[in-house]
Amino acid sequence: MSAAPMQVRRRKVFYIPGYDPFPARRYRELYRTEGAKQAEISGYGLHVEAAAGDGPYGWHASGLIDDTRVTADFEVLLWSDIVRGSMSNSIPATYWQLIRTSWIYIASGTLRRLAVLPKGPLAAALYPIGVLILQLFAALLIAHLVGWVFGTLFTGVVLWAFGDGALLRWGASVLYWAPFFVIAVLVLRWFKSQDRRIYAYYLMHDFAFSAGHNGASPPALQTRMDAFRAQIAASLRADYDEILVVGHSSGAHLAVSILADILRETPDRPARPALSFLTLGHVVPMVSFLPDAWQLRADLQFLSERDDIVWVDVTAQGDGCAFALCDPVGVSGVATRDKQWPLVFSAQFSRTLSDARWKELRRKYFRLHFQYLCAFDRPLDYDYFQITAGPLTLGTRYANRAPSPSRIDVAVSKYTSVAP
Structure with a gap:
């Protein structure tokens, strides 16, 4: 699994939250405060400011990393009203x-x-x-x-x-x-x-929301996902070097289906901007293992075989709310011989957080579920802020990264159909 080396000067980041009733400004403030901490720890520059205008909620980040100035436009794809x-x-x-x-x-x-x-x-x-x-x-x-x-x-x-x-x-x-x-x-x-x-x-x-339609998307959510698809597809025609879609928690399986539909509609998409996909703390099996989740399973299989996307999946065993190191394609039983993605590895909370910080957080399960979006005081190769505001595409950054040897990629789901 590799991608052609590519530098980034302008990036568009779409963040899809999980089942979360909170307003989008929570994510901007989290990015601003935690990004400042990580920049100080790692010795790079990061500036965050609110986006102007009445459009979709987002913010702008400017990073100075490895002597390269990068601008990133963030947009939160909200479905909190459906959650509420x-x-x-x-x-x-x-x-x-x-x-x-x-x-x-x-x-x-x-x-x-x-x-x-x-x-x-x-x-x-x-x-x-x-x-x-x-x-x-x-x-x-x-x-x-x-x-x-x-x-x-x-x-x-x-x-x-x-x-x-x-x-x-x-x-x-x-x-x-x-x-x-x-x-x-x-x-x-x-x-x-x-x-x-x-x-x-x-x-x-x-x-209950995940299981409400036996794994199929509720109509209101499907309508919102269609709108998200149109927003991401429009950005692929804009002047960016990379489009990065980040799916956190339940947002991961929403993003899988959204991106699969985009790639089905544009099979001959140009190589620029690079299309990158980062899943964090996923809970895909809670849905993909259900009887009527055939569309999600088909999307997982389709996306895993594509050459025109890079998909990296990051979890951690310290996150008790995620299926740590579970390959969402493999455990759902839809991996084929042509499978390329995702690259699965651990954020290694017990190593990337200092002993004092890990001791403070290890019993705060809901806080740890958001640690992927936060600063690490002993960072290794996972840094959310370098991924989103740094000069390398996701594919270039992890081109030589091996998957975690302890990942689980055997078929576990009882239901593996990819058609009704």
């Missing part, structure tokens, strides 16, 4: 999602196949199920105790005043069940209000 819409379910609807999503993964055999891969993402999928069930039991138990106290007090008063009778039985029942339902609802609402720290509802909505 999918997270607006009521508490009963969320529990229905729990039942339906669990059934989809268990009945299809997908859960058993996912268990063969690194356990982090599976644990992340089971976590909201376990926590929501525990919350329900806790709410019912508290409601039962409150109802029992009310019913017991009423029974004592009525026995003292009137003796046994129909009034006693009726009143005790009312004073048990009335507070029971009220308290259960209040406790569940309190748990939901704490989800900014617990993430049970957030993760449940995430996995």
Whole structure:
């Protein structure tokens, strides 16, 4: 796997976030603050400023790396409104999602196949199920105790005043069940209000969204992906040296399908600008292993065979929310003899972060899922800021990079069809 050496002076970067309800400015601020740290650590120049105008959200970066000045235009391809819409379910609807999503993964055999891969993402999928069930039991138990106290007090008063009778039985029942339902609802609402720290509802909505159409793209998301495809395709006709598409987390499998469609539509695309694809912390098997994900599997297979793209996949075993070192094409069972991509290697958090920094972050699982976009205080060959604002194309930078020997590229998925 190699690419012709190519220098970059102007680059366009499209960033596709994962299942994230937050506004795009979060990513600009993350790039600005973490880029400044990395530039100071690594000894290069990096300047970031907001993009002007009312167009798509983005920013500009100017890098001075290896004595070469590079400008990069960033654009965030937003689908956070779709994410927020999918997270607006009521508490009963969320529990229905729990039942339906669990059934989809268990009945299809997908859960058993996912268990063969690194356990982090599976644990992340089971976590909201376990926590929501525990919350329900806790709410019912508290409601039962409150109802029992009310019913017991009423029974004592009525026995003292009137003796046994129909009034006693009726009143005790009312004073048990009335507070029971009220308290259960209040406790569940309190748990939901704490989800900014617990993430049970957030993760449940995430996995329910992935499984909602058995692996097929929801119509609203497909429409948005079509718009993304048009934006990226237009940039391929502009005066850039490299178009770099970055797919993070769930954004990785969205980007796979978007780029596959672009290359199908333009089979004889000029060599310039170079088209590069970087996937970070992917969770592709959560979707590609599902029965109706045949289109995603076809896109994975198609993209893996192309000469006119460079695809690099970076994960890390310290990221408990990603399928670390899992070749998304190989484990999905669609690798062919003509497979070239992706180049799979590890960001090696335990080596690229200092002992003190690693100790600080190693239990912060959601923070580590974003570490690919952040600074490393002991960087090796992965540097997000040099990739996005440096003078080398992705293909040139990693032309001689060997894949990680511990990568997993054997077929694991039960479903490997690439057509309906």
